[in-house]
Amino acid sequence: MEKDLSLGEAAKALGVSADTVRRWDRAGKIRTRRDERNRRRVPAAEVRRLSAVPQRHRTGTPGSARNRLTGTVRSVESDGVMALVELQAGPFLVTAAITRDSAEELGLAPGVSATAVVKATSVMVERG
Numbered sequence: 001m002e003k004d005l006s007l008g009e010a011a012k013a014l015g016v017s018a019d020t021v022r023r024w025d026r027a028g029k030i031r032t033r034r035d036e037r038n039r040r041r042v043p044a045a046e047v048r049r050l051s052a053v054p055q056r057h058r059t060g061t062p063g064s065a066r067n068r069l070t071g072t073v074r075s076v077e078s079d080g081v082m083a084l085v086e087l088q089a090g091p092f093l094v095t096a097a098i099t100r101d102s103a104e105e106l107g108l109a110p111g112v113s114a115t116a117v118v119k120a121t122s123v124m125v126e127r128g
Contacts, residue, residue, distance in 0.1 A: 002043070002044040002045065003044065004033060004035075004041035004042060004043050004044070005041065005042045005043075005044060005047060006039070006040075006041065006042075007021055007022070007032075007039070007040045007041075007042065009042075010030075010042035010046070010047050013047045013051065014047060014050055014051060021040075021042065022040070025040060029050075030042065030046050030050060031043065031046055032046075065117045065118065065119035067117070067118035067119070068115050068116070068117055068118075069087070069089035069090075069092055069094055069115065069116045069118070070089060070113070070114075070115045070116075071087045071088045071089030071090065071092075071094070071113070071114065071115075071116070072087070072088050072111060072112070072113055072114070073085060073086070073087055073088075073108050073109060073110055073111065073112045073113075073114050074086040074087065074088050074093070074110060075110055076103055076108050076109060076110070078100045078103060079100075080100070081099060081100055081101075082097055082098070082099060082100060083097075083098055083099065083100045083102070083103040083108075084096070084097055085098060085103060085108055085114075087114055087116050089116060094116040096116060
């Protein structure tokens with residue numbers, strides 16, 4: 001059987017303060033036990049559960065971009081050297097500004113299946 005950790009040991013392992021672990025205990029976010037001296041003890045399994053890093057999805061390609069939205073091209077508007085491509089990917093409408101040459105080389109036209117690959121250093125998220 002694994003040994004329980006003290007409140008301080010658990011806090012250090014989780015990268016939070018002991019006060020945070022106490023608040024989590026009161027809120028039911030973490031399960032603790034009391035020892036014979038009525039001190040909180042944290043099961044090692046609880047520390048592992050709260051330390052778990054979510055598994056990231058794989059790209060399925062040799063590239064590093066993980067955000068891929070596959071859909072159907074709705075429109076392609078070319079003007080000069082640029083083209084605006086609208087792609088319907090499920091409930092999402094993605095508009096991309098690409099070169100006209102790229103749009104032509106890819107054969108992008110309404111009804112064609114395509115994938116928008118998003119690799120950005122700045123992504124804004126808003127609540128719906």
